[in-house]
Amino acid sequence: MTINIPRGTQDILPGVSEHWQFIEQAAAELCRQYQYKEIRTPVFEHTELFERGVGDTTDIVQKEMYTFKDRGDRNLTLRPEGTASVVRSYVQHKMHGHAVQPVKLFYTGPMFRYERPQAGRFRQFVQFGVEAIGSDDPAIDAEVISLAMELYSRLGLKKIKLVLNSLGDTESRIAHKNALIEHFSPRIDEFCSDCQVRLDKNPLRILDCKKDRGHELIESAPSLKDYLNEESKDYFEKVKRYLDVMGISYELDPNLVRGLDYYNHTAFEIMSDAEGFGAITTLCGGGRYNGLTEEIGGPASPGIGFALSIERLMAALEAESVSLPVNEKVDCYFVAMGEAAKEKAVSLTYEARRKGLSAELDYLNRKMKGQFKAADRIHAANVVIIGEDELNAGKASVKNMDSGSQEEVPFENIIKYIEKA
Template sequence: MISIPRGTQDILPQDTPKWRYVEAKLNEIAAAYNYKEIRTPMFESTDLFARGVGDSTDIVQKEMYTFKDKSDRSMTLRPEGTAAVVRSYIENKMHGDANQPIKLYYTGPMFRYERKQKGRYRQFVQFGVEAIGAENPAIDAEVLHMLYHIYSSFGLKSLKLVINSIGDIDSRKEYKDALVEHFTPYIGAFCQDCQNRLHKNPMRILDCKVDKDQPSVASAPKITDYLNDYSKNYYNEVKKYLDRLGIPYMEDASLVRGLDYYTHTAFEMMSEAEGFGAITTLCGGGRYNGLLEMLDGPSETGIGFALSIERLLLALEAEGIELETDERLDLFIVTMPETMNDAVKLIADLRVQGVRADMDYLDRKMKAQMKQADRLNAKYTFVLGGNELETGTVKLKEMTSGDVTDVKLEEIALYLKERA
């Protein structure tokens, strides 16, 4: 037997209604903020992610699914969404659009070769947003408000929004120099990855899962001590907007994002629900100033976030929240051998009129067909026999109450819609 690849999952019919419900709500919220959907390829040039995500990151170093195509070009299944969206923004010259900033959202599978953990898969589905073309604390606050709106709209309560500023490029350069000086005497005790990061991207040492308990990590300089005046003012304005919007947040000077392109506002949304798991992060994001130029684009800035739908569903489960999905069948038609031909035509006409309907295809007895209607959770059922065809009227049974109503065949769809 061929088994499913490790780190992936089948989303079975009993679970897909929850996925559709979540995706529909995410699309609805994005539209309320005037974000437009974008769909990018599932694979891109490897160079896009090496440059856009950062060749010193774990994603590029360890987690990407990379392959050679038939023309010997290196391609990679997308490990995240931002780089691809920015590539499309540049390639399609969206910076020339009269409506600025460009506000986009996406939903789709991403791929990372990482250790399988609760709520984390090697193929996972991300919903993300990107607002490109405005460096303004107000749009940072808009993105954070949307993030908080999303999770609270599902009824989640055990949420913690953590924010920080990692400054502009000038602030980060001074901070990186301070980190190199701080970690150099201790670096021999760190993992090989951190040793490699010391001069390439020392901020990644602060984010290392292996060495997080090293004493020198706790005593490392904080980025907030190295922010220049512009970065401090920008961060303070973001916080003022969050306060005005009534969004609760915590500041964490040690919060750094794992991708090289982040500047200024960085944030994570976490779940504090009991039983959610050791990894509490639901979502992360931040501002990226310079990413477009790294990808040969214009000097524009952006901000965005990406959330895992798998982990959103896990958080709902941890808080005991049931999604109100209505997947009930409108109608089940009980047939007889002599009426099968008419039943096939009737059910086809009803489906065209928007009725969710099914019937028996296994020549089961009437009693077995009624049990099937129960198993399918049908709202209504009726028997289509010779008498019903002759009179043009069926006895439509409401399955919950047992009430029976005479309804003409040509009026069934209207009757059901009026009672939907």
């Protein structure tokens, strides 16, 4: 019986994995320039972390988490997102006491959500994200947004747009929450059971409901922007001004609320405008989460971050026909005829790799023609031919596969010759 991978997962095969590596390396280099340091957290955490951090009224917690009991009868969950884990680590390791503030972190790793698989959406998916914790300066909101936009730009995406909203501070959100409760309460029985539970806990989630999105009360619901106090308005204006001075264009969307409970003040999404990209256009989402560290048991430390799906990024690159400049060439392929020549080829291949060259040789005992075909398949730049005559002469024939030129090179000079070539 053949065993296949679980639904909603995928194998990243050679030929594609190199593109993933390119993206991950580009993201890491960009973070180095922005002074964000890598953090790696466990793939599973205590379930309570996500219930408290993400919010027990969210679809993620209510419907999508992979939760299990271990042999010690502890409730554990495969992480559905990255921010809660990073903030937990920030609190646990007392990073608020670090000399360099704010603490700027990035991560790349698999996340897990039980949802209906579709194009660009998987049950195991890979997120790249950044978190800046310890500052409530609107300028760092703009910095985080600019980092995400710059990554897409460097990778060659052009048909993207940035959408912004302000969710306001605690005072503004409470005023808006009360208005929403008053608005929905008389007809809440017309909404799904999830929304009925959300009414008192977090009515803002009703506006984001997938089942009831067409209901007339959602269309006429009080707008959050009408309940922003002066402090919240001023904060959002500063974020926009910083984006303006960086030359980053954006659109305002008062209905953008994001899917996690911990957001406040700045919320944003980056979307693809590429033709034929699909119904789900969001590539990246993030925002400010003042109060999350306290929720997880730490001191007050304001933060902001974003996360993007590598799978969605790959789909956007395909939609725009962007070809990543992945170097797939092999520097040299050693063709050996006979056992003595094979020993020399093994020695030279090892030496070439130690010098930082990519090198390969035949392991199937093919004839010379078959070895040349193999060299061509892996796009070898140079082929080094070693046979009995070459061994006797102390020289190998080196053929440049692009120009077709061929030259005899002493064995002791081959590595330097390939490096120059």
